[in-house]
Amino acid sequence: MSISGEPVSGGPDLAGRVRLMVVRLYRRVQSEHARSALSGVQISALDSLSRFGPLTPRELAVCERVQPPTMTKLIASLECDGLITRETHPKDRRQLILRVTAAGEQALAIAVRTTEEWLGKRLAELPEEDRATVTAAVEVINKLAGG
């Protein structure tokens, strides 16, 4: 904030406008893609597991910012679909090691690539400049949301 109490830049209430944006886009994405093979949370977890290598449920829960019981259910759904495997940790039998299967990698790739027909179409319809803005913002926001 500046001395005057106004946000330093980006116009007033950037945080509020980002929140409105994310709520609306999230619902729009969900409603347009309700019947995807993988839900948004499944894709997100699978993506993290693929990106950061084998993880324990605890680690994945921290990564996805959900509580352990939530992760237990998410893991069960992914394992049930054959997208991940659960092995017992070789040195600590309390822990599990989660790995993405080949089917999981494939499902993830397909989901990420084909997700949101409308979103891809909408993005393709944007002027080049707007698309570049969104691309850059995705990087910024992922850093912001991840840290």
Next chain:
Amino acid sequence: MSISGEPVSGGPDLAGRVRLMVVRLYRRVQSEHARSALSGVQISALDSLSRFGPLTPRELAVCERVQPPTMTKLIASLECDGLITRETHPKDRRQLILRVTAAGEQALAIAVRTTEEWLGKRLAELPEEDRATVTAAVEVINKLAGG
């Protein structure tokens, strides 16, 4: 898509990356702000009603892209908190007219302004350039999600 089948710009799979972004940011926002006076959906509906003037439940449901029963519940929660009023339509007694109350406008302003302490802080910590990117992207994405 270009002739080669690649996305026209913004690198590969921009839509997929936008989806991952929105899922993660949404959850982050929800988890960081679980105990806000107004939930994300309440803020979004109140904002639409404030922005687009008195609306019927049906109109607001279309605007917010939810089904009528979902809107019924949302309306009940907002009315219960004194943030909106429900009047019967003067010419068609099946319909209602929803209006934001003064308390609703105030709650909305406060929510938007003070929402997401962490988000505002994070945004303030960004380099000026990144913040400008996010600001521009919010406009683009709101157009994209709204249409």
Next chain:
DNA sequence: TATTGTTATACTCTATAACTATA
């Protein structure tokens, strides 16, 4: 005693289908 993961339970948000009142 501390930690990992699970079970039990509940709350929010969403949907579809069936209903009521009005047009």
Next chain:
DNA sequence: TATAGTTATAGAGTATAACAATA
């Protein structure tokens, strides 16, 4: 018969609290 809104019901996703197994 058609439309606006509601009620009934269900499913996904999330949480906290209590538990079992292991360290």
